[in-house]
Amino acid sequence: MRPGNPEALSQPYDPSRIEPTRYTWxxxxxxxxxxxxxxxxxxxxxxxxxxxxxxxxxxVTGSLTMGHVLGESIRDTIVRWQRMEGRETxxxxxxxxxxxxTQNVVEKKLRAEKKSRHDLGRDRxxxxxxxxxxxxxxxxxxxxxxxxxxxxxSRERFTLxxxxxxxxxxxxxxxxDEGLVYRGRYIVNWCPRCRTALSDEEVDMVEKDGHLWHLRxxxxxxxxxxxxxxxxxxxxxxxxxxxxxxxxxxxTKLVGRKVVLPLVxxxxxxxxxxMVDAKFGTGCVKVTPAHDPNDFQTGRRHNLxxxxxxxxxxxxxxxxxxxxxxxxxxxxxxxxxxxxxAGYLERIDDHHNxxxxxxxxxxxxxxxxxxxWFVRMAPLAAPALEAAKKGHVKMYPARWKKVYLHWLENIxxxxxxxxxxxxxxxxxxYRGDEMVVSLEQxxxxxxxxDEDVLDTWFSSWLWPFATLGWPDETEDLKRYxxxxxxxxxxxxIFFWVARMIMAGYHFMGEAPFAHVYFTSIVRDAxxxxxxxxxxxxxxxxxxxxxxxxxxxxxCMVQTPTxxxxxxxxxxxxxxxxxxxxxxxxxxxxxMRLGGEDMGPVKESQLRLTLADRWILSRxxxxxxxxxxxxxxxxxxxxxxxxxxxxxxxxxxxxxEMAKPRWxxxxxxxxxxxxxxxDLRTARWVxxxxxxxxxxxxxxxxxxVSEELWQAIPHDGETxxxxxxxxxxxxxxxxxxxxxxxxxxxxxxxxRNLRVESKIAPGKLVPVVIRxxxxxxxxxxxxxxxxxxxxxxxTLTLARDGSRPGVAASAVVEGAEVFLPLEGLIDVDEExxxxxxxxxxxxxxxxxVKRKLRNQDFLAxxxxxxxxxxxxxxAQLEETLExxxxxxxxxxxxxx
RNA sequence: GGGCGAAUAGCUCAGCUGGUAGAGCACCUGGAUCACAACCAGGGGGUCACAGGUUCAAGUCCUGUUUCGCCCACCA
Numbered sequence: 014m015r016p017g018n019p020e021a022l023s024q025p026y027d028p029s030r031i032e033p034t035r036y037t038w039x040x041x042x043x044x045x046x047x048x049x050x051x052x053x054x055x056x057x058x059x060x061x062x063x064x065x066x067x068x069x070x071x072x073v074t075g076s077l078t079m080g081h082v083l084g085e086s087i088r089d090t091i092v093r094w095q096r097m098e099g100r101e102t103x104x105x106x107x108x109x110x111x112x113x114x115t116q117n118v119v120e121k122k123l124r125a126e127k128k129s130r131h132d133l134g135r136d137r138x139x140x141x142x143x144x145x146x147x148x149x150x151x152x153x154x155x156x157x158x159x160x161x162x163x164x165x166x167s168r169e170r171f172t173l174x175x176x177x178x179x180x181x182x183x184x185x186x187x188x189x190d191e192g193l194v195y196r197g198r199y200i201v202n203w204c205p206r207c208r209t210a211l212s213d214e215e216v217d218m219v220e221k222d223g224h225l226w227h228l229r230x231x232x233x234x235x236x237x238x239x240x241x242x243x244x245x246x247x248x249x250x251x252x253x254x255x256x257x258x259x260x261x262x263x264x265t266k267l268v269g270r271k272v273v274l275p276l277v278x279x280x281x282x283x284x285x286x287x288m289v290d291a292k293f294g295t296g297c298v299k300v301t302p303a304h305d306p307n308d309f310q311t312g313r314r315h316n317l318x319x320x321x322x323x324x325x326x327x328x329x330x331x332x333x334x335x336x337x338x339x340x341x342x343x344x345x346x347x348x349x350x351x352x353x354x355a356g357y358l359e360r361i362d363d364h365h366n367x368x369x370x371x372x373x374x375x376x377x378x379x380x381x382x383x384x385x386w387f388v389r390m391a392p393l394a395a396p397a398l399e400a401a402k403k404g405h406v407k408m409y410p411a412r413w414k415k416v417y418l419h420w421l422e423n424i425x426x427x428x429x430x431x432x433x434x435x436x437x438x439x440x441x442x443y444r445g446d447e448m449v450v451s452l453e454q455x456x457x458x459x460x461x462x463d464e465d466v467l468d469t470w471f472s473s474w475l476w477p478f479a480t481l482g483w484p485d486e487t488e489d490l491k492r493y494x495x496x497x498x499x500x501x502x503x504x505x506i507f508f509w510v511a512r513m514i515m516a517g518y519h520f521m522g523e524a525p526f527a528h529v530y531f532t533s534i535v536r537d538a539x540x541x542x543x544x545x546x547x548x549x550x551x552x553x554x555x556x557x558x559x560x561x562x563x564x565x566x567x568c569m570v571q572t573p574t575x576x577x578x579x580x581x582x583x584x585x586x587x588x589x590x591x592x593x594x595x596x597x598x599x600x601x602x603x604m605r606l607g608g609e610d611m612g613p614v615k616e617s618q619l620r621l622t623l624a625d626r627w628i629l630s631r632x633x634x635x636x637x638x639x640x641x642x643x644x645x646x647x648x649x650x651x652x653x654x655x656x657x658x659x660x661x662x663x664x665x666x667x668x669e670m671a672k673p674r675w676x677x678x679x680x681x682x683x684x685x686x687x688x689x690x691d692l693r694t695a696r697w698v699x700x701x702x703x704x705x706x707x708x709x710x711x712x713x714x715x716x717v718s719e720e721l722w723q724a725i726p727h728d729g730e731t732x733x734x735x736x737x738x739x740x741x742x743x744x745x746x747x748x749x750x751x752x753x754x755x756x757x758x759x760x761x762x763x764r765n766l767r768v769e770s771k772i773a774p775g776k777l778v779p780v781v782i783r784x785x786x787x788x789x790x791x792x793x794x795x796x797x798x799x800x801x802x803x804x805x806x807t808l809t810l811a812r813d814g815s816r817p818g819v820a821a822s823a824v825v826e827g828a829e830v831f832l833p834l835e836g837l838i839d840v841d842e843e844x845x846x847x848x849x850x851x852x853x854x855x856x857x858x859x860x861v862k863r864k865l866r867n868q869d870f871l872a873x874x875x876x877x878x879x880x881x882x883x884x885x886x887a888q889l890e891e892t893l894e895x896x897x898x899x900x901x902x903x904x905x906x907x908x
Numbered sequence: 909g910g911g912c913g914a915a916u917a918g919c920u921c922a923g924c925u926g927g928u929a930g931a932g933c934a935c936c937u938g939g940a941u942c943a944c945a946a947c948c949a950g951g952g953g954g955u956c957a958c959a960g961g962u963u964c965a966a967g968u969c970c971u972g973u974u975u976c977g978c979c980c981a982c983c984a
Contacts, residue, residue: 601943869964
């Protein structure tokens with residue numbers, strides 16, 4: 014047992030003073046690495062399997078947001094809890110190279126110098142990105158340290174590191190060899206600003222008010238015309254057919270004939286295709302295979318030419334004739350104007366539709382025909398579907414499972430090539446017609462590597478095993494795969510979670526983790542998403558400076574599960590106040606321990622009072638509560654259980670009840686041996702329970718709990734490695750809980766009467782209590798506790814059943830509590846108050862009576878419910894009766 | 909168009925297996941009592957969105973409606 018250091022508490026609680034130094038101290042203690050003694054045991058031979066969790070790698074460009082703080086608070090709370098449970102814990106940190114995001118940042122910097130990446134060339138550009146990464150990247154981890162999280166920093170991974178890159182390229186080759194990666198010329202989502210292809214997940218659909226342009230296309234034989242409707246008139250330059258529904262009687266005659274494309278004067282066929290909905294628009298659809306995914310399919314079915322009319326910047330190309338060089342939106346206006354001039358514009362309708370936007374830069378996405386690499390997803394999805402359905406991977410909250418299943422059941426192939434430079438360059442080599450997929454450049458002259466890089470998510474989906482050394486069969490991989498838990502936002506359930514599960518099964522033959530916990534999305538007080546442009550995102554570092562990292566963690570962890578969190582800075586005060594409360598309570602306890610060594614104290618040699626038995630019982634109950642709620646990811650309930658126990662039971666009641674007993678120390682040598690035992694008992698219990706509170710608190714508020722733990726006598730180097738409290742059956746004491754509940758009710762009643770009677774708070778008052786023999790006996794036993802708590806001068810037990818004259822009174826569990834204060838009490842007011850009380854009870858009583866008159870209730874409700882109602886009836890009647898007696902008794906003194 | 913979620917005190921939210929509606933903040937009254945004014949003591953405040961249904965009993969289960977939010981979707 015170490016003695017503790019009470020002097021540490023001589024200054025007021027100030028989180029910014031204690032937190033940073035404590036973090037460094039933990040690092041020096043090696044708290045963050047898996048415990049060597051546990052790691053030395055062969056896996057599975059110890060009592061418990063290792064607990065492994067990986068951070069969702071933040072973008073290398075990232076800085077700490079409240080969203081990160083939320084996720085990190087939850088992850089670290091669990092990690093610390095598991096560590097205290099005695100499990101070998103590994104928390105893996107790392108960063109994501111974030112292809113587009115990072116390249117955008119560096120290109121923006123270049124633009125400020127009036128340069129483009131093309132001016133530098135690929136190699137020099139990459140050099141400058143790496144230089145940027147070295148200088149600015151990973152800022153987030155410096156910030157995160159402030160929060161007190163405990164990843165094993167020595168294992169930090171970066172998705173573009175040598176080893177990790179090999180994993181990514183190996184995966185590409187493996188999938189290619191299995192026929193699950195292929196190259197093809199298809200319509201993809203193209204961002205004309207980022208100048209790259211994107212996956213479907215990287216496109217945000219935004220509802221917009223637009224127009225539906227009706228264009229008249231004349232028949233080639235001059236026998237008439239038809240009208241097509243389109244939301245994107247500029248693509249008409251690339252039309253290679255008009256389609257109608259084969260069952261549409263209006264147009265069957267036209268199928269096989271031709272129309273002349275206005276402006277372009279190209280003759281294009283009218284084809285029949287089921288894709289056309291006869292009820293929409295005119296029932297005629299212009300077909301632009303190179304600029305619309307639907308039309309692309311139609312085009313392939315009918316062997317139509319695919320005419321690309323735009324370049325990769327979204328400008329019209331040479332195929333656009335007179336409109337070449339124009340931006341697509343300017344071209345739209347000019348083409349509509351030209352059509353109108355030539356009499357081809359039938360009309361313009363208002364139209365509401367969804368338009369895809371680049372999730373990175375918000376530019377309108379262009380469906381673009383190009384050569385890209387794809388992953389065939391259906392075979393990968395099958396085991397991932399199975400896993401969720403059979404519960405091998407469980408999701409919390411459970412409703413996300415449905416979202417996950419729906420996506421996997423409708424999975425589409427994944428476009429993984431990006432026309433960027435920052436990323437894993439595709440390991441494919443070309444020479445003439447030859448193509449080789451290889452991690453190394455093939456032998457011989459003239460090989461040219463694919464210019465494109467892989468989607469960032471094509472590297473992060475390997476995170477749970479690539480961070481452990483895969484594809485090598487490392488010790489880490491054997492020991493720490495699969496991970497135990499994934500904690501992340503539901504916004505990346507498709508991007509990342511689903512794909513990690515697919516990769517886990519495909520490459521490791523096993524789910525990457527057993528549980529997924531989805532955190533809330535952090536919003537501002539008005540419910541808007543946090544964003545840089547709105548400037549509504551609070552600076553987490555400023556929050557931690559102001560309230561302490563402990564408070565930020567404590568409050569963020571208590572987010573509503575599965576709902577968005579409306580962040581309100583005001584809420585952070587709660588945690589700070591709580592920490593301050595515990596700081597002062599610990600100061601009090603350390604002072605009263607009088608330096609006594611708790612080491613040799615044996616519980617069996619103590620003489621526990623009712624208060625002791627009560628607080629120990631309540632404590633073991635709280636420990637059970639906290640643990641149960643952590644197990645089910647109910648963090649708010651877990652945190653509340655610690656908060657409530659520590660503040661409202663331990664501080665508000667137990668410490669107050671311990672004070673008179675601590676005061677025995679003032680007797681010094683005059684203490685009898687029995688008093689000595691009483692003092693030691695009060696000291697031991699107050700210390701023991703405080704020690705337990707700090708343990709329960711540690712995962713939530715690591716800094717202040719450690720600080721306080723070091724200040725009291727403690728067993729061990731660091732609280733981070735102290736054992737998690739078990740709910741102790743021997744301490745469970747329902748009778749003590751009932752008795753103290755009665756005591757509390759009496760104290761509250763007296764305090765209430767004092768206030769109602771306007772008695773000065775400091776004034777000691779006489780109290781008379783009537784009740785049955787058992788109650789009076791209990792009160793007698795509790796007298797020494799009761800008197801200071803309620804500021805009672807003299808306590809009289811009315812054993813003869815007599816009642817005092819003029820008195821304020823209340824009924825507590827059938828016992829009557831009187832404040833006999835003739836002259837200080839306004840009799841009329843007191844009578845009125847009693848009448849109000851009685852009236853309230855009468856309403857309740859009516860309800861209970863009604864219930865008990867109901868034959869169905871008596872017959873069908875569970876017997877214990879009926880018994881409870883009967884009991885309640887008796888109690889209400891008794892209380893009511895006593896209130897009335899008190900009122901009558903007062904009326905005789907009236908005037 | 910399909911799906912999901914939310915609606916409970918002035919505000920933010922709990923309320924798990926149906927059985928006397930809770931917390932924090934805010935508010936009101938009183939208090940410099942030697943751990944703590946970042947505190948203590950006491951208090952007021954709710955037709956649980958609406959309408960039906962199931963049940964002895966509904967904030968809780970079922971159906972529908974309204975409002976708000978989110979996700980998915982190739983009607984040009």
